[in-house]
Structure formats: structure tokens, C-alpha cells
Amino acid sequence: MKIVRLCQFSDVDKLVELAHKAGPGMTTLKPDPGAQAARIDRVRRTLQGSATLADQGYLFLMEETDTGEIVGVCGIETAVGLEQPFYTYRIDTTVYASRELGIWSKMDKLSISHDLTGYAELCSLFLDPLHRVNCNGALLSKSRFMFLAQFAERFGTRVCAEMRGVFDEHGDSPFWRALGSHFYRIDFHEADRLVSLGQKSFLAELMPRFPVYIDFLPDEAKACIGTTHKDTTPARHLLESEGLRLERHIDIFEAGPVLEARIDSLRVMRESSLCNVVISDAHTNPTAPHLIATSQLKKFRTGLIYTAPKQGLIILTPAEAKALQVKTGDQVRMMEAYPRRVA
Known part of the structure; x- marks a missing residue:
């Protein structure tokens, strides 16, 4: 299962290797070990609460949990231009x-x-070309919206993204x-x-x-x-x-x-909901893909499952629960991965 999680210092070498594949034009993703280590340290200080608002930012990696391979990266800067x-x-x-x-x-x-001074910025999005299949791109990109919704108090009112x-x-x-x-x-x-x-x-x-x-x-x-x-x-x-x-x-x-957009106008703010985890091997009818995100800041993880919540509960298999590092009773946020088409 592929999940998107916050980066750690042990990820520096894999992050640099991924940056080599990005090519020119990605200012925030350069194959420089020192620069990437410094950025991960910023994430650490942001999570600890010791970074100034101007220095706060988050960096997420897409990991294949079965192998530990890092195949994608994306980030959020809390407030640019300060x-x-x-x-x-x-x-x-x-x-x-x-x-x-x-x-x-x-x-x-x-x-x-x-x-755009003071806007949050979605940045550093890159997915290994070999993994641009299925819904991987959607999971990587949209994991940031799940983070914005789950921790909205950590951001201002508007968000932007340089393409x-x-x-x-x-x-x-x-x-x-x-x-x-x-x-x-x-x-x-x-x-x-x-x-x-x-x-x-x-x-x-x-x-x-x-x-x-x-x-x-x-x-x-x-x-x-x-x-x-x-x-x-x-x-x-x-x-x-x-x-x-x-x-x-x-x-x-x-x-x-x-x-750009107002954060409170994003789809995730209207359509995502909170529910509680139930772990079971019981078969459930497959649905459209849903994003699922955990609620603990430092252990934040997002994944993609093909099960819909029902009556405030979401049933996860033991394998899904292990990949997301959740247990029965934990609260998670869920949203359909793609907007519903209006007939």
C-alpha cells in the first residue's frame, strides 16, 4: 500500500535521489543533500513549535509500505513572503x-x-514517472488538502501553488x-x-x-x-x-x-468528514476511491482505500490499519478522491 507521510532525517538520501529525476524548473526540489537536510530540519522545528511563522513548512513523502521505497514528494509552506x-x-x-x-x-x-504574501503554498510536487499510474498522483497531490483540513488552525485564509x-x-x-x-x-x-x-x-x-x-x-x-x-x-x-x-x-x-483559492472554499472543507476506525477482515463492497488521513500531527499519514464510511465508521483491513498506523477507535478524516460529476 502506498501512503503519504511526513519526512524524516533518514529520508535525505532517497529524497535527493528522487530530486535527480525532476529536471529543471523545480526551485524547491534540488538534488542537494545539504539543502534537503536543512528543509527536513525545518519540518522538525515546525512540528516542535520552535520555528517562526516565516520558517514553517511541511514536506511529505510517498512511500511504498511493503518495500520502503520513496516514489514521490510534496510540500506545504505555511506563509510565504514574510x-x-x-x-x-x-x-x-x-x-x-x-x-x-x-x-x-x-x-x-x-x-x-x-x-500573495502570507499565503500558504502548495509546492515541491513530484512523482516518479514509473509510478504515475492508478491513483498515485491524486493521492500525492490531494494528501496536502487533507492536511490543510485536519490542521486548518496552523494556516491563514488563502493558499496558492506555483505550477x-x-x-x-x-x-x-x-x-x-x-x-x-x-x-x-x-x-x-x-x-x-x-x-x-x-x-x-x-x-x-x-x-x-x-x-x-x-x-x-x-x-x-x-x-x-x-x-x-x-x-x-x-x-x-x-x-x-x-x-x-x-x-x-x-x-x-x-x-x-x-x-490560488481561499482555504475555506476548497472541496475538502465541504466534503470531507471525520469517522472512527473499525479493524476487521469482514468483506465490504468496493466503492469509489476514498482518501483517508490520520489525525495526529507528527504521525500524519494519508492513504487511498476503496471503502466508504458508514454511520460515522470506516472498516479497515488489518493491512490497511498497519500501513496507516491506526487502531480501532482512532479518528480519521475521509473524502472521495475525485469530485462527483454533476449530470
Whole structure:
């Protein structure tokens, strides 16, 4: 059984190995043992209550419980932009009109913004390509929503997610080539590396001071704006099914979409429910897949089962209970893995 759990220090090597498979563009998932160990230490301090709000974050790993293999990773930052600005481009529209000539036009422009300061951020989502089957992607991505619902008091009112943008066949970003490279004067991957190490002062020092009109960009750069990398498109669809939407913000490097929502508007806040565990070998009729999440913070685990709760109880097999580390009487949170289609 695959479960999603909080990371531990013993996971560093496996996490770095997984990061090697992610490729360019994932700022928060670099194959650097020191950086990943530091991030896991942040999780430890967050759970202990010793991390400042600006430093709080959670990192989850998908594990195959039968083998101990780590096949996926995802994270939540509690509140971005409090210590170092969380920059995006905001898409604004300006209208120009001449009454004398009877002409008017609308032009979109990109303005540097840190409007998303204080948002929780869903980040670092990556699933080993060999395991992108069945419902693994849904389990990994949506485990974070179960955590948000179970521990809502640990977060603010809004959440966002930066989605990986478009890269060409050489691994370069057309948007960066057309815009960012003229201001920062360094390679995209070097800029990305510096940000991943927390060295962000150059962004404020070199970023454009005035809005950039989108119509002035080359077509290949314009096509990148709000567009998701083909490998990340399924992840975007999963987030949108839970209530996140592209509003006005994109990534300042490769123009990938930044999805956002109020936490209290997410599907998990409406459709998940609490129930108590019963462990039994008794056969139950299979149902649509359901997410199940445990209620203890430090031992938080999420899994996928094909059994629905009934009258406030959920029947688990001994194997499922062992993987989730729960016992009879424990309280868990449950939700259907996919929204029901409206006829």
C-alpha cells in the first residue's frame, strides 16, 4: 500500500535521489543533500513549535509500505513572503481610448507583485514517472488538502501553488529568454539555483521597475504566460478539481501559472468528514476511491482505500490499519478522491 507521510532525517538520501529525476524548473526540489537536510530540519522545528511563522513548512513523502521505497514528494509552506518577498508577475489590463478618433484598445501588462504574501503554498510536487499510474498522483497531490483540513488552525485564509512553466527541447525557458535574461544577465538555471538556496536579493535589485506590456514580447514568450509544462498539466488539473484557479499571477522566471483559492472554499472543507476506525477482515463492497488521513500531527499519514464510511465508521483491513498506523477507535478524516460529476 502506498501512503503519504511526513519526512524524516533518514529520508535525505532517497529524497535527493528522487530530486535527480525532476529536471529543471523545480526551485524547491534540488538534488542537494545539504539543502534537503536543512528543509527536513525545518519540518522538525515546525512540528516542535520552535520555528517562526516565516520558517514553517511541511514536506511529505510517498512511500511504498511493503518495500520502503520513496516514489514521490510534496510540500506545504505555511506563509510565504514574510521573511523574503514572494514575487510574482501580476497580469493587469489597461484601456486606452481616443474619443476624437473613435479608437480604443485593451493591453495586458505584467507588473512585479508580492500580493500573495502570507499565503500558504502548495509546492515541491513530484512523482516518479514509473509510478504515475492508478491513483498515485491524486493521492500525492490531494494528501496536502487533507492536511490543510485536519490542521486548518496552523494556516491563514488563502493558499496558492506555483505550477511549472514551459521549457523548450533544450531545457530553456522562452519566457526567460525574452524577458528575464535582459534584466538579470545570468543563465535561467543559475538564477533558479540561487533562489532555491534562498539568495533572492538579486531579484529586487535587478527586476524591471515598470510594467512590461505583453504585446511587446515575442509570440513564443507570450504563449508561455499562464501555460503549464506538459509534465505538470495533470497536477494542475488535480488542483483545479479541488478549487484552485489561475487568477492574475504567474511565475517571474518561466511564466507558469500561480493557482490560488481561499482555504475555506476548497472541496475538502465541504466534503470531507471525520469517522472512527473499525479493524476487521469482514468483506465490504468496493466503492469509489476514498482518501483517508490520520489525525495526529507528527504521525500524519494519508492513504487511498476503496471503502466508504458508514454511520460515522470506516472498516479497515488489518493491512490497511498497519500501513496507516491506526487502531480501532482512532479518528480519521475521509473524502472521495475525485469530485462527483454533476449530470
